[in-house]
Amino acid sequence: MSTFAPAPGAAPKSRIITAQTAYEIRTLLRNGEQLLLTLIIPVVLLLLFGATSLLDLGTSDRVGFLAPGILALAVMSTAFTGQAIGTGFERRYGVLKRLGATPLSRSGLIAAKTLTVIAVEILQAVVIAVVALALGWHPHGNPLSVILLLLLGTAAFSGLGLLMAGTLRAEATLAAANLVYVLLLAVGGVIFPLTKFPDAARSVLELLPISALADGLRQVLQHGAALPVRDLIVLAVWALIALPAAARLFRWE
Numbered sequence: 001m002s003t004f005a006p007a008p009g010a011a012p013k014s015r016i017i018t019a020q021t022a023y024e025i026r027t028l029l030r031n032g033e034q035l036l037l038t039l040i041i042p043v044v045l046l047l048l049f050g051a052t053s054l055l056d057l058g059t060s061d062r063v064g065f066l067a068p069g070i071l072a073l074a075v076m077s078t079a080f081t082g083q084a085i086g087t088g089f090e091r092r093y094g095v096l097k098r099l100g101a102t103p104l105s106r107s108g109l110i111a112a113k114t115l116t117v118i119a120v121e122i123l124q125a126v127v128i129a130v131v132a133l134a135l136g137w138h139p140h141g142n143p144l145s146v147i148l149l150l151l152l153g154t155a156a157f158s159g160l161g162l163l164m165a166g167t168l169r170a171e172a173t174l175a176a177a178n179l180v181y182v183l184l185l186a187v188g189g190v191i192f193p194l195t196k197f198p199d200a201a202r203s204v205l206e207l208l209p210i211s212a213l214a215d216g217l218r219q220v221l222q223h224g225a226a227l228p229v230r231d232l233i234v235l236a237v238w239a240l241i242a243l244p245a246a247a248r249l250f251r252w253e
Helices: 013-029 030-049 062-092 094-101 106-134 143-167 169-185 199-205 209-221 229-249
Strands: none
Touching: 013 030, 013 062, 030 062, 030 106, 062 094, 062 106, 062 143, 062 169, 062 209, 094 169, 106 143, 106 229, 143 169, 143 209, 143 229, 209 229
């Protein structure tokens, strides 16, 4: 005869993270504003500047230059801007305070949000690639190098977004995240080539995570480079700084 007895205690960490990830994805899909930021804006920019000559990109292969930069922008918009704003307001409304009373740890929350970002980025990459191919894009290079760049970029931007959301007030996060988005769009080599900036400024801008991600993707997808080591190192450094800082300094309320 079997004996049924309660087994108090938290579920395995992997199950907790999986459940939180599923919740985060459902919440994101219901948020039209974040989907606008993460999906529609990058596609509109690709169509606007890829199909017209509004900007002098310094190359005849307009889509080949733009598509990697737009992929980098999509990663930043999802992993950094959208996540920072969404998490900041979850913190303000007490959602994170309630989560803090559960077995979900800071590192578990960061893992769940990062997995959510990766799921959205897969959708973004598919849509952007389809649009770019329709515009005449001919990508080159090793897909594994592209995946490595995207994962490191996601880690870096996710850490920065959660660090901002977990330390600033929601209103300050909203303003700062949008400001950073616009500034990095302008000076991060996404649409405007960094060669148009003075040498001194360019040497600094190349160290930004968006610049490293856009340049690394461009080196692989446009020029067929095997492994853009310098850009990978820049992204790895940002990730190694941002993720531990977010896990250590993140406040539930």
